Amino acid sequence: MIKKSIFVSLFVFALGISSCGGITLEETPDGYVDVLPSTSESALILQAFDWSFSQIEENIPAIAQSGFKIVQTSPVQQPKNSGVYWWSLYQPVSFSIATSSPLGTKDDLESLCETAETYGVDIICDIVFNHMATVSDTAVEPDGTPTVSPEVNTYEPDIYQHRNDSGASATFHHNLNAQGSGAVTQVYSYGNLPDLNTANPVVQARSLSLLKECIDVGVDGFRFDAAKHIETPNDPQYSSDFWPNVLGEAKTYYNEKTGKQLFAYGEILNDVDGGRTIDLYTPYMKVTDNTYIGQIVAGSASGNAETVINANYGKNTATNNLVAWVESHDTYINATSHSGELRTAQRWAVMASRKDLNALFLARPDDGLPVGSIGSYHFEDETIAIINHFHNRFIGYEENLSADGSVFINERFNEANGGAIIIDFAGAGTKTVELPNLKSGVYYNQLTKEAITVNKGKATLTFGSSGIVALTMSKHLNRPTIEISNRGCSFVDSLQVDLEVKNASESYYQINGGTAISFESTKSITLGDVVDENNQITLFVSASNDEFLISKTFVYTKIELVNEDLFNVVNLDSKYYTDYELYYWAWPSSGTSSWLKNYTIDSGVVLIDFSDTNYVGFLLATFPKGYTINDIHTWNNNVIKQTGDISVSDQFYNASNF
Secondary structure (H helix, E strand, O other): OOOEOOOOOOOOOOOOOOOOOEOOOOOOOOOOOOOOOOOOOOOOOEEEEOOHHHHHHHHHHHHHHOOOOEEEHHHHHHHHEHHHOHHHHHEEEEEEOOOOOOOOOOOHHHHHHHHHHHHHOOOEEEEEEEEEOOOOOEOOOOOEOEEEHHHHHHOOHHHHOOOOOOHOOOOOOHHHHOOOOOOOOOOOOOOOEEOOOOOOOOHHHHHHHHHHHHOOOOOOEEEEHHHHHOOOOOEEEEEEEOOHHHHHHHHHHHHHHHHHOEEEEEEEOOOOOOOOOOHHHHOOOEEEEEOHHHHHHHHHHHOHHHHHHHHOOOOOOOOOEEEEEEOOOHHHOOOOOOOOOHHHHHHHHHHHOOOOOOEEOOOOOOOOOOOOOOOOOHHOOOHHHHHHHHHHHHHOEEEEEEEEEEEEEEEOOOOOOEEEEEEOOOEEEEEEEEEOOOOOOOEEOOOOOOOEEEEEOEEEEEEOOEEEEEEEOOOOOOEEEEEEEOOOEEEEEEEEEEEEEOOEEEEEEOOOOOOEEEEEEEEEEEOOOOOOOOOOOEEEEEEEEEEEEEEEEEEEEEEOOOOOEEEEEEEOOOOHHOOEEEEEEEOOOOOOOOOEOOOEEOOOEEEOOOOOEEEEEEEEEEEEOOOOOOOOOOOHHHHOOEHHHHHHHHHHHEOOOO
């Protein structure tokens, strides 16, 4: 058996002698109640990638119940082209909370923060300070540096109008000589994106203003995109006081306002580069560690737990300076294939069990990467929640890593209490493992509630299909679960929704706040008879037992078709076909796709006749008034907004969130 000991302590085992002369190990539960940590230090982060603020708010109860203390939003600044694509959120045109974004409004963000606070959840926002939006992938100024999008002039005229200045007044860098010289800061490093002069007082003032605006609506922290490309005061090649002037002041502002510490971390992929060291950044923020997971993936895939316990963090700094992940939005989007939920859970169990580490769990997006959409609810899976609760209860405890063939073990303990995450990467089976730092006694596998005897540092464990065992001294009831056949959608006429609850002694549902109707185990509900003034149906479901209460809310919209023979685009803001040019891009199952404007408007509904076509799908897009599409290959540079893919067979599309 291989051990990697972070801290090893010997315990005197508490043994009782039975009347027949044998050894009886007593059940000594620690009385722990699952709660979220009181601070964000070492807490777990859910990256709600591409979710709208309202979608996050609707899921705050489930997020809290799953043990996530922190939720990270996508960038909150005004995005290029109003956020048509996920990447346009990372091309900001303002230093204020967006007024037109698929994520929602400033009021939506404030409402989210208020709801999150009632559940003990902290909201942190992604922020882009390194660069702003460009005109296109190839547009450059006469000196060869990227061209700043004119949209910036609408929101940040002082920054835009001084974009091409020389010297200290320049709001963007034009340092072409640094390109290729090994410089990491004060050069454009992200494709053709214009690099902000973060030493400029105007840029710093606007950056600080954004952080204060976010803090004022209730935001508790920030993730800084491309942080390693922004210089620090002690950088050897280029330096500035951006971080102390902006983030330092924001921390003071937050502390004075709330009495708490602002949570902040910066994206520093791989190394800091340019001959620099990570301690240039850690006085100001935590930093990302994206290399640790690679060795975990290799070990878990091959079934070699030794590789996993020997995995090292990629940054030469204390663990409490790090934020690590199993996957981020970048790694997920750029990957050619993705691991299944079982492997993801195992790797998450490794990472979330570690001492002093902030670990981030990606809520995977839909394949089409639409903004304002929830792609996966794996974050609320029972196994993920149990891992999270294990992490939360052992914050501050010591750890001891060990491996035995395909079995990974992380013991978390102090002199009075302890537990362990044990993973057999080989899958289901029964094995005896060594747990030298756990007191002898009765423990419970939180996934199955099976009693496990630890005697003289050894225990025999039965691994289920997940390969994960989470041992603690307290036995908890299984948490109730709520499964639903449709989590919320738009429909015509009526919709059947099937409910199933498990591990609950009581369960009920309500429609639009009406009478609570009790049910056991399963229930089929037909929606459509009761709607509110907006033709919406809110379905509230609650399930509880003697220890836990779980509740979920689902929102549906009943659609009234104007013409049942045509495709109906409903709830589309009229400005998109009066103040802009509205096109649709349609494609057949095979053959040539086309840009078309063959639609009519009836009672505010856009009607499209697909009856004599072989089109199977389409998307809607808006362009500037008077714009004519001449080249189908360049339309991405001119589009203002677009939908995701729409199936012609759906009969209608609800454009209320467009």
